[in-house]
Amino acid sequence: MTANAMLEQLKSTGPLLTAHGELVAQQLREAIAEARSLSHGLAPVSLEADGLMAALRELATSVSRSGKVRCVLDCPQPVLLPNVETATHLFRMAQEAVNNALKHASASEIRIGLEVQGDNVILEVDDDGVGLDETPAPPGENREGPGLGLRVMRYRAQLIDGQVDFGPAPAGGTRVRCVAPAR
Numbered sequence: 001m002t003a004n005a006m007l008e009q010l011k012s013t014g015p016l017l018t019a020h021g022e023l024v025a026q027q028l029r030e031a032i033a034e035a036r037s038l039s040h041g042l043a044p045v046s047l048e049a050d051g052l053m054a055a056l057r058e059l060a061t062s063v064s065r066s067g068k069v070r071c072v073l074d075c076p077q078p079v080l081l082p083n084v085e086t087a088t089h090l091f092r093m094a095q096e097a098v099n100n101a102l103k104h105a106s107a108s109e110i111r112i113g114l115e116v117q118g119d120n121v122i123l124e125v126d127d128d129g130v131g132l133d134e135t136p137a138p139p140g141e142n143r144e145g146p147g148l149g150l151r152v153m154r155y156r157a158q159l160i161d162g163q164v165d166f167g168p169a170p171a172g173g174t175r176v177r178c179v180a181p182a183r
Contacts, residue, residue, distance in 0.1 A: 003028050050080055052087035056094055056112050063098060063110065071098065071110040079114050079121060079182075086180060089156040090114075090123050093164065096149045097125035097176040105129025105173060121182040126169035153178070 007021040056073050063071035081087045094112055101107045107129035115122050150166060153176065157164040162180025169175040 050078065051084065052081050052091055053079055053114065055087075055091045056114060059091075059095060059098060060110075060112055063102070069102060069107055069110055071112070073112045073114065075114040077115065079116050081121060081182060083183060086121070086160045086183075089160050090121065090178065090180065093153045093156050093176070093178055094123055094125055096153055100149055100176075101125070101127035101129055101174065105131070107173060116182050119182055120179050123176075123178045123180075125176045126171070127173040128169070128171055129173045131168055131172065132166060132174050 107127035113124035164178040
């Protein structure tokens with residue numbers, strides 16, 4: 001508000017500084033938007049039982065908004081998880097899988113699936129990109145195995161007594177699938 005008030009004063013008292021004032025006001029608006037985005041990222045899943053569905057819906061919308069990739073949430077029935085820790089780990093795994101698809105897969109579509117089967121919650125992230133590189137390393141080349149993101153997803157799954165698998169998606173590309181207790 002102070003920047004906007006200053007800008008109005010500059011228009012009448014210092015017209016030569018108006019462009020600088022507009023730039024300062026714009027940069028301040030961008031900084032505020034970035035701070036809001038960062039703070040939302042610290043706790044993306046709300047404490048309500050439907051927090052994971054809402055966070056995944058926002059993730060899909062945000063990715064689609066970029067216009068480069070279509071991203072959809074497929075959640076045919078409400079998935080209510082009272083355990084915020086489980087919901088947050090599942091969200092972070094979905095976020096990592098989506099980021100991997102965006103960075104490495106050359107995907108045009110990403111599907112985030114969420115459902116409950118029996119006592120388990122199932123999260124799937126499918127992309128229609130190039131798939132995982134499963135070719136063996138050439139002689140003399142040292143490959144470290146799966147990247148840090150995949151290892152972190154495995155670790156997160158262990159923390160919630162779940163299991164995560166990486167493989168081909170039914171329509172090509174890659175599927176990341178996590179099954180965890182819905183408790």
